[in-house]
Amino acid sequence: MKKGIVSKMYPLSKLIIALLLGITSIVVHQWQFGYFVVLPVMFMLALVDGKFKSYSKKVLSAMIIFFLFIFLVQAFFTPSSNIIWEWKFLKLSVEGLDKALNLTSTISVFLTTLLLVFETTNITDLMVSLQKTGMPNSAAYVFLASLQMIPEMSKRSKVIMQAQRARGIETEGNMWVRTKAFFPTLSPLIISSITDIGDKAATLEARAFSSSNPNSFYRDLSARRIDKILPWLILLACVLYMVWVFVPGIGGM
Amino acid sequence: MKKYFGTMTLILIPIAIAVNFIGGQLASILKLPMYLDMIGTILVAAVAGPVPAMVAGGVTNLILGLSSPTWIPYAIVQIACGAVAGYAAQKGAFKSFKWTALTSIGIWAAALLTAVPITTILFGGIAGGGGGSVITAFFLTTGQGLWESVASSALITETVDKFLSTFIVFFLVRSLPVSTLVKFPLGKMYVKDSE
Numbered sequence: 297m298k299k300g301i302v303s304k305m306y307p308l309s310k311l312i313i314a315l316l317l318g319i320t321s322i323v324v325h326q327w328q329f330g331y332f333v334v335l336p337v338m339f340m341l342a343l344v345d346g347k348f349k350s351y352s353k354k355v356l357s358a359m360i361i362f363f364l365f366i367f368l369v370q371a372f373f374t375p376s377s378n379i380i381w382e383w384k385f386l387k388l389s390v391e392g393l394d395k396a397l398n399l400t401s402t403i404s405v406f407l408t409t410l411l412l413v414f415e416t417t418n419i420t421d422l423m424v425s426l427q428k429t430g431m432p433n434s435a436a437y438v439f440l441a442s443l444q445m446i447p448e449m450s451k452r453s454k455v456i457m458q459a460q461r462a463r464g465i466e467t468e469g470n471m472w473v474r475t476k477a478f479f480p481t482l483s484p485l486i487i488s489s490i491t492d493i494g495d496k497a498a499t500l501e502a503r504a505f506s507s508s509n510p511n512s513f514y515r516d517l518s519a520r521r522i523d524k525i526l527p528w529l530i531l532l533a534c535v536l537y538m539v540w541v542f543v544p545g546i547g548g549m
Numbered sequence: 550m551k552k553y554f555g556t557m558t559l560i561l562i563p564i565a566i567a568v569n570f571i572g573g574q575l576a577s578i579l580k581l582p583m584y585l586d587m588i589g590t591i592l593v594a595a596v597a598g599p600v601p602a603m604v605a606g607g608v609t610n611l612i613l614g615l616s617s618p619t620w621i622p623y624a625i626v627q628i629a630c631g632a633v634a635g636y637a638a639q640k641g642a643f644k645s646f647k648w649t650a651l652t653s654i655g656i657w658a659a660a661l662l663t664a665v666p667i668t669t670i671l672f673g674g675i676a677g678g679g680g681g682s683v684i685t686a687f688f689l690t691t692g693q694g695l696w697e698s699v700a701s702s703a704l705i706t707e708t709v710d711k712f713l714s715t716f717i718v719f720f721l722v723r724s725l726p727v728s729t730l731v732k733f734p735l736g737k738m739y740v741k742d743s744e
């Protein structure tokens with residue numbers, strides 16, 4: 297499969313750019329930045345990369361209900377005298393609306409950029425690029441082994457649950473019954489996984505896991521020139537934007 | 550680094566992270582009004598001390614953040630609870646029922662002190678649109694302020710959750726085979742106790 301332009305980028309560069317945009321949105325505190333700049337650009341990048349469908353599904357499912365609640369709480373319950381619209385105990389105020397827009401805009405910047413990074417990056421590649429900048433390999437192990445462990449143990453927990461049901465443990469009924477079903481499912485899973493650790497440790501040690509020699513990498517991954525320049529360009533743009541917002545006389549507030 | 554992370558501890562951490570996930574998953578399959586997503590973190594705290602527990606807790610939320618980035622700030626909650634549980638465990642808290650109960654109060658307080666400000670300041674009172682947020686919205690309609698509403702809502706969802714999680718670990722440590730237990734940094738503590 298051919299890789300899109302975002303997928304081809306060096307993982308670490310992508311992550312840095314995402315964080316730069318996030319920090320900028322916190323600093324400038326203008327909701328237009330999130331909604332009119334970052335959001336459309338991220339969707340466009342996803343489209344260009346050919347990941348539009350899965351990406352937009354993830355973003356929308358993360359945002360819709362969450363933002364609805366934030367708007368409800370902020371817009372209607374921020375105490376203020378500037379009331380635009382009123383119905384029983386609900387009072388929509390200008391300040392509240394403004395606060396809600398700012399808050400959701402900042403969250404949406406982090407949400408859309410980080411989701412795009414994770415959507416277009418192989419997590420193993422991200423770990424390799426972090427290791428190359430000096431992250432200890434045990435940290436990469438923890439992260440990657442967890443990603444592998446979760447589906448594996450989740451499958452096992454379902455088997456255990458079925459087995460316990462077959463023995464007559466009730467998993468439906470009132471809350472007390474359901475709470476009691478929690479322990480016989482989880483504890484065999486935990487205990488069996490932990491007893492396996494000894495074997496796993498031996499396996500890893502046999503492959504020089506604790507060795508302090510420099511690592512070699514199976515994955516070949518290197519930053520192109522644009523991957524090195526782009527984060528700096530974005531940083532420059534962000535700084536210029538901040539200057540434009542905060543220095544009166546140029547753009548200013 | 551080496552002092553805190555033996556190979557055994559390093560392998561335990563991913564398992565604990567998976568346990569955190571599955572605890573949360575099971576709680577929602579069984580429709581329990583709790584998260585139960587900290588059992589792994591507390592377990593690491595009990596057998597390996599604070600630093601590994603903080604790592605396990607923090608990475609749990611980073612991984613949750615891969616699919617929904619709003620979880621990432623709550624890593625602080627896991628880290629704080631891991632630290633409290635770990636220090637208590639180093640002092641031998643998980644050896645007795647009474648001290649485990651006190652530890653669970655400490656964990657509960659750490660969770661409230663970190664989760665409430667995150668929800669209120671970062672997300673304007675809404676924690677991901679889940680059940681807790683409905684409760685928060687309910688308190689708001691009764692005329693309480695935002696901080697009070699978030700705190701009341703957290704009080705309801707966190708209290709039973711943290712006590713239950715801590716005591717699950719208390720019993721789990723007792724059910725682990727001695728041969729495995731002694732390989733962990735704090736494991737010997739529990740072996741002497743059982744004899």
